[in-house]
Amino acid sequence: MVIAHTVCALLSYVAFLVAFLSGALFLVQERQVKRKRMGWLFRRLPALGTLDRLNLLAIGAGFGLLSLGMAFGLWGSRMLLGSRWPWDPKVLLTAVLWVAYLTLWMIRIRSTLRGRKIALLSILGFSLVLFTFLGVNRWLPTWHAYL
Amino acid sequence: MRILLVGVNHRSCPIEVRERLAFRTEQLPEAYAALRRDAGLAESLILSTCNRVEIYAGVPRLDGTHERLSAFLSAHGGFQDAELRSHLYACADPQSVEHLFAVASGLDSMVLGETEILHQVKHAYEQARSHGTAGKALNVLFQKALNAAKTVQTKTVLGRGCVSVGTVALEFAQKIFGDLRPHTVALLGAGKIGEVTLKRLSARGVSNIRVLNRSPERAQRLASSYGGTAYGLGALEAQLLEADILITSASAPGYLLTRAQAAAAMPQRRHRPLCLIDLGVPRNIEPAAGTLENVYLFDIDDLQGLVAHHASLRQQAVQDSQVIIQQKVRHFLAWWDAEGAACGSGSSSALAAAP
Numbered sequence: 365m366v367i368a369h370t371v372c373a374l375l376s377y378v379a380f381l382v383a384f385l386s387g388a389l390f391l392v393q394e395r396q397v398k399r400k401r402m403g404w405l406f407r408r409l410p411a412l413g414t415l416d417r418l419n420l421l422a423i424g425a426g427f428g429l430l431s432l433g434m435a436f437g438l439w440g441s442r443m444l445l446g447s448r449w450p451w452d453p454k455v456l457l458t459a460v461l462w463v464a465y466l467t468l469w470m471i472r473i474r475s476t477l478r479g480r481k482i483a484l485l486s487i488l489g490f491s492l493v494l495f496t497f498l499g500v501n502r503w504l505p506t507w508h509a510y511l
Numbered sequence: 512m513r514i515l516l517v518g519v520n521h522r523s524c525p526i527e528v529r530e531r532l533a534f535r536t537e538q539l540p541e542a543y544a545a546l547r548r549d550a551g552l553a554e555s556l557i558l559s560t561c562n563r564v565e566i567y568a569g570v571p572r573l574d575g576t577h578e579r580l581s582a583f584l585s586a587h588g589g590f591q592d593a594e595l596r597s598h599l600y601a602c603a604d605p606q607s608v609e610h611l612f613a614v615a616s617g618l619d620s621m622v623l624g625e626t627e628i629l630h631q632v633k634h635a636y637e638q639a640r641s642h643g644t645a646g647k648a649l650n651v652l653f654q655k656a657l658n659a660a661k662t663v664q665t666k667t668v669l670g671r672g673c674v675s676v677g678t679v680a681l682e683f684a685q686k687i688f689g690d691l692r693p694h695t696v697a698l699l700g701a702g703k704i705g706e707v708t709l710k711r712l713s714a715r716g717v718s719n720i721r722v723l724n725r726s727p728e729r730a731q732r733l734a735s736s737y738g739g740t741a742y743g744l745g746a747l748e749a750q751l752l753e754a755d756i757l758i759t760s761a762s763a764p765g766y767l768l769t770r771a772q773a774a775a776a777m778p779q780r781r782h783r784p785l786c787l788i789d790l791g792v793p794r795n796i797e798p799a800a801g802t803l804e805n806v807y808l809f810d811i812d813d814l815q816g817l818v819a820h821h822a823s824l825r826q827q828a829v830q831d832s833q834v835i836i837q838q839k840v841r842h843f844l845a846w847w848d849a850e851g852a853a854c855g856s857g858s859s860s861a862l863a864a865a866p
Binding site for chain 1: 781
């Protein structure tokens with residue numbers, strides 16, 4: 365249970381990292397295209413369409429894995445601690461993260477926004493991931509301290 | 512052992528001569544047999560492409576081989592021997608080696624640096640091997656030539672496209688969309704350059720093509736030659752919602768597409784990227800449209816500037832390629848001389864040179 369919880373959570377972070385990287389590369393490549401530069405970066409970086417699809421896929425997968433990880437976590441805490449909702453800062457932040465990526469995913473799927481803005485939001489989202497993953501352990505009291 | 516070359520290319524003779532000399536695959540077994548039987552060649556290789564027909568041969572001594580190969584080619588093409596002589600070039604190592612390395616690298620091609628020739632050389636080599644006519648000399652020679660060509664391809668920008676406005680536009684479209692096949696392209700206007708660009712995209716597999724024109728007949732004619740659909744100019748707004756790539760090359764006094772029109776179309780397009788290629792002079796698309804998000808606008812100056820930039824890069828690349836080839840030729844010749852010395856027969860000293 366704990367293992368499934370941890371594995372899903374970590375994999376979701378990996379997916380969000382992929383979304384972050386594809387978003388960052390999108391911004392770089394988009395800049396090349398907009399400025400009509402056909403240099404080293406232009407030739408080597410993938411097409412914008414490819415990066416956009418990868419980004420969408422990574423956000424979707426990350427969101428799914430995060431949901432699964434949270435479900436395992438809640439189930440586990442109920443079994444181990446008997447409490448329904450463990451009021452831990454990390455859990456709270458993860459809930460925020462879940463809402464954030466759900467929103468981002470929905471925005472992209474419904475094409476409310478596309479391209480540069482989605483790439484920027486993927487980068488912003490990942491900074492939240494980093495804070496949830498690393499920051500909480502350092503600055504806030506948590507049960508999830510293992511780093 | 513000497514390496515001899517006899518052949519014609521797009522510079523030495525017109526297409527009428529080349530097409531008679533060309534070897535079809537099914538003719539190769541008979542041709543290789545004849546080279547072995549009539550010309551007495553232990554090692555031979557026929558390189559036949561649309562721009563050249565060349566025979567490479569490994570012979571113990573040169574005496575008379577050139578004449579025998581020339582007679583063989585004349586017979587194959589149905590020429591009088593004297594008639595073909597003026598078109599033929601012939602040389603022996605080291606010139607034949609240098610020539611092959613340059614050919615494989617695309618330096619001798621009609622379109623400088625094209626890479627198709629590398630595959631053709633490779634294919635010809637495989638054919639010769641399968642017919643058992645590539646011995647030690649030609650095996651090493653062709654492997655080294657293919658290796659030199661690959662080095663030129665990876666280490667220089669010789670083979671990079673961007674030779675025309677159309678190819679630059681195509682490169683950008685590919686970097687925006689990735690695979691172009693599922694995308695829709697619309698051509699607005701009747702300019703020649705627009706049609707050439709459409710042709711490039713169509714050659715790259717774009718099949719969903721729309722042609723918009725003031726004159727419905729012309730639109731229809733163009734559309735049917737690319738398997739597309741014809742529309743009047745009034746369909747622009749509607750097409751703006753469907754097309755991924757819009758090429759304009761119309762002669763019109765004002766903008767045919769304004770920033771406001773493009774801005775209005777984007778939310779309806781659900782912000783799908785839109786690539787605008789404006790080849791008109793004066794311009795057909797308001798330049799400010801390019802500042803919109805997910806809109807990528809290229810005008811004729813952007814594209815021509817890049818073509819010129821790449822032309823200068825290619826000039827440099829030719830020099831770089833020549834340096835690479837010279838180095839690879841020297842390596843091969845060093846090995847070749849050592850082999851010759853070991854076998855006790857001399858090499859080098861050219862026969863004739865007129866490539």
